[in-house]
Amino acid sequence: MPLSRLLLVVLLAAVVRPGATTVPQKFRLYAPHAATVTVKPVGRAAPAWRAQHMTKDPAGFWDATVAGMRPGDGYVFTVDGADRIDPSCTDISPNATHSVVPRPYQWRNPRRVVPPAASIFYEMQVGSFTAQGTFASAMAKLPYLAELGITVVELMPVMHFCGPADSWGYCPVAPYAVRPELGGSHGLKAFIDAAAGLNMSVALDIVWNHASGQSALVNYDQPDLGAHCDDETGSCGSYFEQGAAEMTPWGPRPNMADPNIRRWIVRAVQVLIDDFHVGAFRWDSTACIRQVGATIGDGGCDTDNSDGWLLMQEANTMAHSAAQEGTNVIAEDTWGTPYPAITAHVNDTSVATPAGTAGGAGFDGQWGYPFYFSAAGEVRNALSAHENYPLSRQAQDTNIVRKLETKGHFSAGDEGQQR
Numbered sequence: 001m002p003l004s005r006l007l008l009v010v011l012l013a014a015v016v017r018p019g020a021t022t023v024p025q026k027f028r029l030y031a032p033h034a035a036t037v038t039v040k041p042v043g044r045a046a047p048a049w050r051a052q053h054m055t056k057d058p059a060g061f062w063d064a065t066v067a068g069m070r071p072g073d074g075y076v077f078t079v080d081g082a083d084r085i086d087p088s089c090t091d092i093s094p095n096a097t098h099s100v101v102p103r104p105y106q107w108r109n110p111r112r113v114v115p116p117a118a119s120i121f122y123e124m125q126v127g128s129f130t131a132q133g134t135f136a137s138a139m140a141k142l143p144y145l146a147e148l149g150i151t152v153v154e155l156m157p158v159m160h161f162c163g164p165a166d167s168w169g170y171c172p173v174a175p176y177a178v179r180p181e182l183g184g185s186h187g188l189k190a191f192i193d194a195a196a197g198l199n200m201s202v203a204l205d206i207v208w209n210h211a212s213g214q215s216a217l218v219n220y221d222q223p224d225l226g227a228h229c230d231d232e233t234g235s236c237g238s239y240f241e242q243g244a245a246e247m248t249p250w251g252p253r254p255n256m257a258d259p260n261i262r263r264w265i266v267r268a269v270q271v272l273i274d275d276f277h278v279g280a281f282r283w284d285s286t287a288c289i290r291q292v293g294a295t296i297g298d299g300g301c302d303t304d305n306s307d308g309w310l311l312m313q314e315a316n317t318m319a320h321s322a323a324q325e326g327t328n329v330i331a332e333d334t335w336g337t338p339y340p341a342i343t344a345h346v347n348d349t350s351v352a353t354p355a356g357t358a359g360g361a362g363f364d365g366q367w368g369y370p371f372y373f374s375a376a377g378e379v380r381n382a383l384s385a386h387e388n389y390p391l392s393r394q395a396q397d398t399n400i401v402r403k404l405e406t407k408g409h410f411s412a413g414d415e416g417q418q419r
Contacts (some may be wrong), residue, residue, distance in 0.1 A: 024067045025101075027077075029086070030260050031221035032060025033238055034079045039064050042083075042098045043074030051078075060260070071103045082223055085174055085216045087239070087264070090185040090271070092160055092177035096216050099177070105189040111277035112196035113326050114151045116364055119280075121203070122150040126158060126182050127166035135187035139194045146198040152280060153195055154203040158182055162212045169205075170284060171212035171251065176268050185276070192277050201279030203328070204272060208265055208311075209288040210248040211240070218252070245292040248301065253292065256307040266315045273324050280328035281319070282367055286312065286342060287333050290354050290361070306356035313346045316362030331363040342366060 027039055040051035049068035054077075056062050062077075069075070076083040076098045085092060089099035122145055130137040145153060157169030158178055165181040178185045192202045211217065219237040235242060236252040239261060246252055255261040272278040283289070289308035293301035312331075319327040333342045341351040344360025351360055 024065045025069045027064045029062040029077055030060060031062055031079055034221040036080055037062045038078040039066060039075060040078055041073060041075055047073060069101050071101050073101045074098045079221050084220055087217055088176045090176055090178060092174050092180060094180050096160055096173050102185045105186055107193055109193050109196035112201040113279040114201040116328055119152045120150055121152045121154050123154045125156045133166055135183035135191040139191045142194055142198055146200055150200060152201045152203050154282060156205050157207055158188060162214045170207055172207050173212050173214055174216050189276055203280035203282060204278050205282045205284060207284040208254060209285040210251045210253055213251050248288050256311050262311045262314060265311060266318055269315050270318055273327055282330045284332055286331040304354035306354055309354050309357040309361060312361040313359060317346055328364050330365045330367050332367045
């Protein structure tokens with residue numbers, strides 16, 4: 001069986017078909033350490049359905065079928081008495097306390113994928129791109145980007161993250177769920193649809209090398225671990241690595257050693273392709289997926305991680321399958337020195353890879369910031385020399401072009417943020 005099809009077999013959490021109120025909804029949750037799990041409604045004064053117990057199989061999956069759910073319904077999984085979000089929900093409450101059944105979306109345009117050679121990127125932080133900080137307000141500016149010649153709009157992380165909505169977003173809290181303040185899953189789909197109508201693709205910046213210590217998945221089915229997740233001596237539960245591999249420089253690492261968690265991560269990428277029409281991805285800090293460690297060194301982290309390498313191979317095999325129509329995947333992996341195996345084909349065994357692995361990671365390219373420091377310096381020097389653009393204006397102008405990257409990648413935002 002092809003790997004891309006095998007990855008479809010196991011769905012690790014709730015599969016909610018938006019808009020279906022008369023068809024029973026099937027829930028499937030991975031919580032191997034839980035003794036009891038119930039799915040129950042929250043939010044509506046008079047929900048059309050009642051709490052229902054879930055049944056556990058020998059592999060640690062919990063199942064239930066619930067009738068009567070409507071778009072906008074809030075729900076939680078009560079795991080051993082504690083209310084938890086659905087790890088695979090695409091909509092969530094602003095405080096990340098419960099999941100929300102998404103609204104249906106009717107697509108007007110087919111999914112758009114731009115070949116790498118034709119890709120001119122514009123990196124956007126949705127929360128700070130406009131005064132309103134939403135997909136809807138950013139969508140109104142898409143014609144300007146199209147006129148500028150942009151072919152791919154790359155969004156910085158939009159899955160629910162800690163901190164304000166106009167921050168960078170590299171601290172995942174609910175990795176499947178679109179941040180509600182930005183417009184939720186419906187808003188993201190509308191943005192991608194509008195971009196496709198202007199012959200632009202949308203790339204997403206996804207963060208799977210670490211999570212926030214405030215993640216809604218911390219100690220998900222192991223509430224009695226005792227130690228705090230942000231304590232390097234503690235444990236963060238089933239969804240995160242254990243022992244020396246647990247922590248990264250930024251927070252706990254997803255449990256890539258567990259095949260079920262790897263499938264859950266691959267499924268997240270597939271949902272974004274199939275259900276959201278995302279055309280490309282930038283994987284954040286793949287150096288800290290292929291390596292583990294809690295300190296930043298010349299290689300990012302410091303010890304080879306074969307499970308992380310396997311995760312990237314599985315995800316990229318799925319993304320490049322015929323059914324995915326040529327999705328482009330880019331790795332942030334340079335750390336000043338390119339890592340050739342990251343862009344080698346998954347079947348290429350001639351390249352040097354992390355210990356215990358064979359074949360490349362299968363990315364289409366590498367994203368790197370070193371070029372920025374040299375190119376941006378030249379741009380600043382040129383601008384400061386221009387009589388109509390003094391240095392004091394540069395420091396104040398929050399719309400300054402602030403980063404140049406390889407392959408025609410431009411982005412705009414707060415110069416003071418240095419992002």
